[in-house]
Amino acid sequence: MEFHKTEKPLRGEITIPGDKSISHRSVMFGAISQGTTEITNFLQGQDCLSTISCFRKMGIEIENTSERILVHGRGLHGLTAPTEILDVGNSGTTTRLISGILAGQDFTSELTGDASIQKRPMGRIIKPLSMMDATIESIKGNGCAPLRISGHALKGIHYQSPVASAQVKSSILLAGLYADGKTSVTEPALSRNHTEIMLRSFGATVTSEGTTASILPDPDLHGQKIEVPGDISSAAYFIVAALIVPGSEILIKNCGINETRDGILRVCRAMGADITVLNAHTSGGEAVADLLVRYTPDLKGCVIEGDIIPTLIDEIPVIAVLAAFADGTTTIRNAEELKVKESNRLDIMVHHLSEMGCDITGTEDGMIINGGKTLQGAVLDSFLDHRIAMSFAIASLACESTLTIRRADCVNISYPAFYQDLERLCR
Numbered sequence: 001m002e003f004h005k006t007e008k009p010l011r012g013e014i015t016i017p018g019d020k021s022i023s024h025r026s027v028m029f030g031a032i033s034q035g036t037t038e039i040t041n042f043l044q045g046q047d048c049l050s051t052i053s054c055f056r057k058m059g060i061e062i063e064n065t066s067e068r069i070l071v072h073g074r075g076l077h078g079l080t081a082p083t084e085i086l087d088v089g090n091s092g093t094t095t096r097l098i099s100g101i102l103a104g105q106d107f108t109s110e111l112t113g114d115a116s117i118q119k120r121p122m123g124r125i126i127k128p129l130s131m132m133d134a135t136i137e138s139i140k141g142n143g144c145a146p147l148r149i150s151g152h153a154l155k156g157i158h159y160q161s162p163v164a165s166a167q168v169k170s171s172i173l174l175a176g177l178y179a180d181g182k183t184s185v186t187e188p189a190l191s192r193n194h195t196e197i198m199l200r201s202f203g204a205t206v207t208s209e210g211t212t213a214s215i216l217p218d219p220d221l222h223g224q225k226i227e228v229p230g231d232i233s234s235a236a237y238f239i240v241a242a243l244i245v246p247g248s249e250i251l252i253k254n255c256g257i258n259e260t261r262d263g264i265l266r267v268c269r270a271m272g273a274d275i276t277v278l279n280a281h282t283s284g285g286e287a288v289a290d291l292l293v294r295y296t297p298d299l300k301g302c303v304i305e306g307d308i309i310p311t312l313i314d315e316i317p318v319i320a321v322l323a324a325f326a327d328g329t330t331t332i333r334n335a336e337e338l339k340v341k342e343s344n345r346l347d348i349m350v351h352h353l354s355e356m357g358c359d360i361t362g363t364e365d366g367m368i369i370n371g372g373k374t375l376q377g378a379v380l381d382s383f384l385d386h387r388i389a390m391s392f393a394i395a396s397l398a399c400e401s402t403l404t405i406r407r408a409d410c411v412n413i414s415y416p417a418f419y420q421d422l423e424r425l426c427r
């Protein structure tokens, strides 16, 4: 797919699609609750559709119309053994969270996904779920999917997680629903807390203290009405686009700004970006607002490291694009998790931005970007990673010649209408 420098600034309003993390969770928690869960603004991306498909294979009736999703839950012990292998597609969130639920079932199941999923590390959930007494194995013995999980009565544990990962934390907390006592997880820095917020609203006893989250077993979970806020990880592309294209001014409506997800806003502020938060309110326990973003000509580089990293982990590729257009140096540290996402996002961003003429150096756990140079087009592969494709579509808006992105349609994972929405704002 070919992209060209935009002739016009970005203008107008955009309501971005529902949050991917929250969409996944709403289906999963609905499936193991009593009664019906009604979800609006559900993200109809391929990852969340994989979650729906897995639960349908375990006997859960899920109605999906463009208006809303109805999940007819069957309670904590209502799932049935799948008659075929569960296909998680490209979705790490589906893989790790569903494993926590499967660990507590009295049947054996197998799950697998695409080539990318089969390379992502699952030892990080195999270890704590095994400590809880689940039998969970990597079928090929390489610590990755396909996984075989034989669940049974589980033991509550306290787990000190070596990574700040909401997928690991959530997997353990979900298994904790089926344990014989309290289960808690402490992580090195606080990761996104949607599981804690939403499980509480379904009726679970979940407490959070600093970087420790705990859950009590065997609650009565009840179906809920959930309005999914817009995904700040998707909004990130338009935020960066508006900041780097001269004359732009856009209003991003109904965007989730949960403080475990809003790192990109804090980084933009540190770089001097013109962003105003309007109409801030809470919906279903989640902070939501409209974001007014205006072109900012004199953006400055900054240092991004430490506890802020988990709050912007999926935004780092597009933040690297922003840094390439800012003056001065941006240093990103402690972001080694990016190597084990859908692709090795550190290596690919460094390689692709260099191809475009950016002064960028990769480090062990991040990158150093000396911004402000004029960028040129190039021919770049997405490596089938949606966030790589979207980041370079944004870079193309302000680079000097044609940029070609190979295998650009992988955006359907998290944002099927991404190119149409971008084009509309540039019209």
Ligand SMILES: O=C(O)C1=C[C@@H](OP(=O)(O)O)[C@@H](O)[C@H](O)C1
Binding pocket: 020, 021, 022, 092, 093, 164, 165, 166, 167, 168, 170, 191, 192, 313, 314, 337
């Ligand atoms: O829990 C979630 O919904 C997610 C957690 C993050 O992964 P990790 O938990 O592996 O950091 C993030 O990268 C992913 O896109 C979604």
Ligand SMILES: C=C(OP(=O)(O)O)C(=O)O
Binding pocket: 047, 090, 091, 092, 093, 094, 314, 341, 342, 387, 414
């Ligand atoms: C890492 C991501 O998702 P997942 O881990 O669910 O595949 C992402 O969406 O950037």
